[in-house]
Amino acid sequence: MPGEHILDRLGRRAASQGGATxxxxxxxxxxxxxxxxxxxxxxxxxxARAGLEAAGLRRGDRILLLLPTGAQxxxxxxxxxxxxxxxxxxxAFGDAGESAATSRELxxxxxxxAPRLVVAAGSAExxxxxxxxxxxxLAAEPCRRDPEVAAPDQPAYVQFTxxxxxxxxxxxxxxxxxxxxxxxxAERAPVRPQDHIVSWLPMYHDMGLFGGLLTPLHVGAALxxxxxxxxxxxxxxxxxxxxxxxxxxxxxxxxxxxxxxQMLGRRGAACDLSSLEQIICGAEPVSQRFVRSVAExxxxxxxxxxxxxxxxxxxxxxxxxSFPPQPRVPxxxxxxxxxxxxxxxxxxxxxxxxxxxxxxxxxTPMAGTAVRIVDDGGAEQGDRRIGRVLIRTPSLYSGYIxxxxxxxxxxxxxxxGDLGYVADGEIYVTGRRKDLIIKHGRNYxxxxxxxxxxxxxxxxxxxxxxxxxxxxxxxxxVVLAEARPRDVSDAAGRDALRMRIRRELxxxxxxxxxxxxxxxxxxxxxTSGKVRRQLCRELFNQQALGVS
Numbered sequence: 001m002p003g004e005h006i007l008d009r010l011g012r013r014a015a016s017q018g019g020a021t022x023x024x025x026x027x028x029x030x031x032x033x034x035x036x037x038x039x040x041x042x043x044x045x046x047x048a049r050a051g052l053e054a055a056g057l058r059r060g061d062r063i064l065l066l067l068p069t070g071a072q073x074x075x076x077x078x079x080x081x082x083x084x085x086x087x088x089x090x091x092a093f094g095d096a097g098e099s100a101a102t103s104r105e106l107x108x109x110x111x112x113x114a115p116r117l118v119v120a121a122g123s124a125e126x127x128x129x130x131x132x133x134x135x136x137x138l139a140a141e142p143c144r145r146d147p148e149v150a151a152p153d154q155p156a157y158v159q160f161t162x163x164x165x166x167x168x169x170x171x172x173x174x175x176x177x178x179x180x181x182x183x184x185x186a187e188r189a190p191v192r193p194q195d196h197i198v199s200w201l202p203m204y205h206d207m208g209l210f211g212g213l214l215t216p217l218h219v220g221a222a223l224x225x226x227x228x229x230x231x232x233x234x235x236x237x238x239x240x241x242x243x244x245x246x247x248x249x250x251x252x253x254x255x256x257x258x259x260x261x262q263m264l265g266r267r268g269a270a271c272d273l274s275s276l277e278q279i280i281c282g283a284e285p286v287s288q289r290f291v292r293s294v295a296e297x298x299x300x301x302x303x304x305x306x307x308x309x310x311x312x313x314x315x316x317x318x319x320x321x322s323f324p325p326q327p328r329v330p331x332x333x334x335x336x337x338x339x340x341x342x343x344x345x346x347x348x349x350x351x352x353x354x355x356x357x358x359x360x361x362x363x364t365p366m367a368g369t370a371v372r373i374v375d376d377g378g379a380e381q382g383d384r385r386i387g388r389v390l391i392r393t394p395s396l397y398s399g400y401i402x403x404x405x406x407x408x409x410x411x412x413x414x415x416x417g418d419l420g421y422v423a424d425g426e427i428y429v430t431g432r433r434k435d436l437i438i439k440h441g442r443n444y445x446x447x448x449x450x451x452x453x454x455x456x457x458x459x460x461x462x463x464x465x466x467x468x469x470x471x472x473x474x475x476x477x478v479v480l481a482e483a484r485p486r487d488v489s490d491a492a493g494r495d496a497l498r499m500r501i502r503r504e505l506x507x508x509x510x511x512x513x514x515x516x517x518x519x520x521x522x523x524x525x526x527t528s529g530k531v532r533r534q535l536c537r538e539l540f541n542q543q544a545l546g547v548s
Contacts, residue, residue: 022041024223051138064090081147084148111404116129116130156178159206161526191221197224198247239301257281274304281311284530287360289451309363315397316396321366336356369392384422397409462482482519
């Protein structure tokens with residue numbers, strides 16, 4: 001029913017089709033997924049609500065969930081929603097490979113949110129904050145009162161920014177904003193009750209929570225979830241789950257898809273992706289090279305040419321800002337590199353031209369969403385002029401949480417911090433304004449440079465940034481790379497890999513001053529896994545990254 005709250009939908013399905021499966025959780029060791037029915041999901045939420053209220057939590061209080069993807073996390077999340085308690089999610093304590101796993105960064109996030117309670121598995125504790133185990137909360141007798149959700153003008157959920165700069169900030173989202181985005185995604189994608197969605201994305205990521213979990217629950221589509229650790233331990237588990245479920249939709253950043261394609265090539269594995277109608281792909285830049293790789297590699301496994309859907313979104317807009325129409329192959333725009341880098345113009349070029357540079361469309365704005373491109377003075381730009389990307393949407397955040405205090409948003413339009421242009425109504429995002437590198441009057445895109453570096457065999461992750469050089473009166477371009485240990489174990493290996501990186505970048509027209517290596521996991525990242533370039537710059541200046 002249009003306009004119906006997601007919790008009302010949950011209660012209605014629990015009453016009318018309680019025995020039907022709402023969600024399946026993939027188990028370790030190859031066991032069949034564990035089904036949870038609508039009635040069981042409703043019972044988990046009501047038990048969690050009762051447990052939270054018994055622990056002294058009240059409407060408007062904030063809690064932090066440090067739990068893996070599973071029935072416990074979902075029960076506590078929905079139980080908090082039912083009680084009007086405001087949840088936020090981070091990764092489970094002890095997850096490897098995530099930058100927020102460091103005590104310093106976790107402390108920053110806790111200080112930002114100032115929660116009344118931390119819900120964590122096992123013996124995990126956060127200094128100065130009360131803690132509860134999920135099983136203790138879920139042991140309560142179910143609360144039978146109707147949901148008392150957050151008021152329409154009050155925060156319902158807080159998600160952390162995944163930007164590349166500064167101290168983390170909590171994005172406060174209201175139910176009207178969340179509902180508007182769920183409805184817009186369901187309509188545009190579309191997501192239908194007959195669809196089956198498979199996702200491994202973490203719940204602390206906006207794409208995992210709102211795209212991979214709440215949209216399917218909102219619609220009533222079949223849903224199978226893996227925990228992120230299962231994907232990290234065996235990425236092809238994701239593809240095998242899609243095949244077994246005959247899934248029609250999945251969501252992913254391009255880097256995860258690239259990892260799976262490389263593994264398929266190395267291992268000669270077989271899988272059937274013919275059921276997939278949509279791979280909703282975002283959270284990272286989508287390049288023409290990546291689009292071509294998906295088409296060439298996954299078509300052999302039955303993936304249809306129109307399945308890849310490059311999208312644009314951000315935490316401040318709940319999730320989705322733009323989506324391409326369906327069905328179509330990804331739209332690629334070729335422009336003159338020289339005019340783009342020196343004049344800020346996306347002048348059309350032949351795809352085969354030596355000076356051509358390609359950008360992939362992120363589609364057109366969602367229902368009710370408007371996008372403007374403006375210059376530094378705020379003047380609106382015409383088609384094919386690069387500028388700052390501003391958005392206006394009913395899904396926009398209501399304010400920030402910083403140091404435990406709520407600060408309401410002001411203004412109708414939000415400056416995303418992204419750069420881009422519009423052509424024929426299609427949005428092309430070209431980079432982050434604060435991360436832009438200017439070298440001898442040319443604009444360097446760190447996203448594109450990092451993409452090229454990661455194509456070099458042996459490189460796992462990269463960060464590119466500029467440092468102003470007073471003597472040269474231009475920026476010094478620095479590239480830091482995480483590499484396979486065997487490739488950087490001695491000076492000769494480091495020199496050889498450094499040369500391959502320089503060759504790749506030089507061939508693409510980038511002049512680089514410094515190429516250095518850091519140990520695996522050494523590049524700081526956000527809670528959603530993006531490299532924090534400004535923090536990389538600061539640590540590099542402080543000689544605190546242990547580069548070689």
